[in-house]
Amino acid sequence: MRIRRMMIGLALASCTASAAPAQTVAAVETAAQRDARMAWWRDAQFGMFIHWGAYAVPAGVYHDERVPGIGEWIMSRSKVPVAEYEQFVRAFNPVKYDADEWVRIASDAGMKYIIVTSKHHDGFAIFDSKVSEYDMVDASPFHRDALKSLAEAAHRQGLRFGVYYSIMDWHHPDAQAPNTPEYNSRTWSNPNFSRYVETYMKPQLKELLTQYPNIDVLWFDGEWVADWSDEQGRALYAWLRAIKPSLIINNRVGHTRQGMSGMGQNGGIGVGDFGTPEQRVPATGLPGVDWETCMTMNDTWGFKSFDDGWKDTRTLLRTLIDVASKGGNFLLNVGPTAAGQIPTESAARLREMGQWLRANGEAVYATTVSPFDAPAWGRYTTGKGRLYAHVFDWPKDGQLALTGVTIKPRAVYLLSDKKPLVVEQQGDGFVVRLPAVAPSSIASVIVLEGAVAGQ
Numbered sequence: 001m002r003i004r005r006m007m008i009g010l011a012l013a014s015c016t017a018s019a020a021p022a023q024t025v026a027a028v029e030t031a032a033q034r035d036a037r038m039a040w041w042r043d044a045q046f047g048m049f050i051h052w053g054a055y056a057v058p059a060g061v062y063h064d065e066r067v068p069g070i071g072e073w074i075m076s077r078s079k080v081p082v083a084e085y086e087q088f089v090r091a092f093n094p095v096k097y098d099a100d101e102w103v104r105i106a107s108d109a110g111m112k113y114i115i116v117t118s119k120h121h122d123g124f125a126i127f128d129s130k131v132s133e134y135d136m137v138d139a140s141p142f143h144r145d146a147l148k149s150l151a152e153a154a155h156r157q158g159l160r161f162g163v164y165y166s167i168m169d170w171h172h173p174d175a176q177a178p179n180t181p182e183y184n185s186r187t188w189s190n191p192n193f194s195r196y197v198e199t200y201m202k203p204q205l206k207e208l209l210t211q212y213p214n215i216d217v218l219w220f221d222g223e224w225v226a227d228w229s230d231e232q233g234r235a236l237y238a239w240l241r242a243i244k245p246s247l248i249i250n251n252r253v254g255h256t257r258q259g260m261s262g263m264g265q266n267g268g269i270g271v272g273d274f275g276t277p278e279q280r281v282p283a284t285g286l287p288g289v290d291w292e293t294c295m296t297m298n299d300t301w302g303f304k305s306f307d308d309g310w311k312d313t314r315t316l317l318r319t320l321i322d323v324a325s326k327g328g329n330f331l332l333n334v335g336p337t338a339a340g341q342i343p344t345e346s347a348a349r350l351r352e353m354g355q356w357l358r359a360n361g362e363a364v365y366a367t368t369v370s371p372f373d374a375p376a377w378g379r380y381t382t383g384k385g386r387l388y389a390h391v392f393d394w395p396k397d398g399q400l401a402l403t404g405v406t407i408k409p410r411a412v413y414l415l416s417d418k419k420p421l422v423v424e425q426q427g428d429g430f431v432v433r434l435p436a437v438a439p440s441s442i443a444s445v446i447v448l449e450g451a452v453a454g455q
């Protein structure tokens with residue numbers, strides 16, 4: 001219990017420092033200023049989510065039994081006592097962790113940004129927090145700031161960087177532990193929760209934005225607890241933006257997660273800058289809203305040693321294309337091991353995705369929502385004055401009907417070799433004559449210039 005006692009003492013000691021008045025209302029932002037702030041994120045399209053923490057130590061196994069469900073929830077699923085869970089922290093020593101290697105894997109996959117769990121629901125932080133000693137530097141045998149090295153590596157290699165932070169905390173006595181009847185209660189209220197917010201959560205968030213100046217995104221979660229509200233979320237959003245005006249913050253800073261359905265105020269997402277549909281792609285996207293689908297490669301976010309439910313590369317790439325065609329971003333997860341390595345199954349799929357994107361990335365990055373409904377043979381994206389046809393199912397008769405297109409393209413060619421293709425009018429529409437063999441078994445891209453009004 002030594003870790004918890006130190007944490008409580010430090011949190012209470014920080015009360016005076018964190019109680020100083022701070023600006024709580026972000027400056028009024030014009031539509032043009034918002035567009036400028038969101039521009040890099042909208043153009044990026046594809047990012048890496050990293051769920052990594054002490055839960056990688058049990059890797060889904062507790063008392064020699066495999067625990068069902070996602071790996072990072074093992075503390076809640078198995079009702080692991082706080083003191084016992086701290087033993088996983090003391091065993092967390094990722095000696096094979098190489099921040100540059102992680103970023104290289106993301107970059108080679110064609111990913112443009114990284115979001116890593118700075119503190120998950122279990123309360124353990126992978127950064128050097130002065131608010132608490134329940135972190136990777138002080139409480140684990142690793143004694144290094146993994147977040148700092150990853151942030152630095154990301155920016156060295158030209159990727160943007162963000163952090164996930166859980167509002168829910170199963171370790172802090174003023175939050176969900178140890179008195180709640182269950183760690184993941186949506187109804188239980190802690191009378192000291194406001195003290196947790198003011199003397200622990202907000203100071204840690206300020207640490208993240210000041211100790212690590214290259215943080216571009218704050219990605220909240222665990223917002224469904226009874227003691228959190230949209231009003232608190234709006235206040236926290238304004239306070240964080242006042243500290244760093246360029247910051248981008250997801251909708252889970254609020255309580256209702258309205259961005260899951262696209263309903264609500266502020267352009268349809270309630271609180272925050274973008275919606276966060278999880279493990280799914282909305283059928284029609286979220287029109288008029290910035291949004292990002294987050295998804296696992298297998299069935300878990302945090303590492304589980306026995307989870308072999310891997311999606312294949314074709315599925316993952318077609319999901320990326322589907323998301324892009326509907327105007328969203330795709331945040332694809334990896335769950336590194338306790339030793340600090342990205343699983344080989346994840347790395348292999350990312351490598352294959354990168355190979356496709358190096359040849360076809362023009363049709364994904366900096367594209368916007370398709371002006372046409374999804375055709376039966378694939379998807380459309382649009383950008384750079386062009387319409388891109390992503391053909392999943394290569395027509396056996398060599399004729400591709402340009403579903404929805406009403407303007408004859410002035411130029412048509414395969415993105416892979418730039419060779420011109422013949423386009424002909426058939427009835428009220430147009431057909432492209434294709435070569436017998438598809439350039440890609442996953443998605444072949446055809447460029448259509450002048451097929452959309454104004455292009």
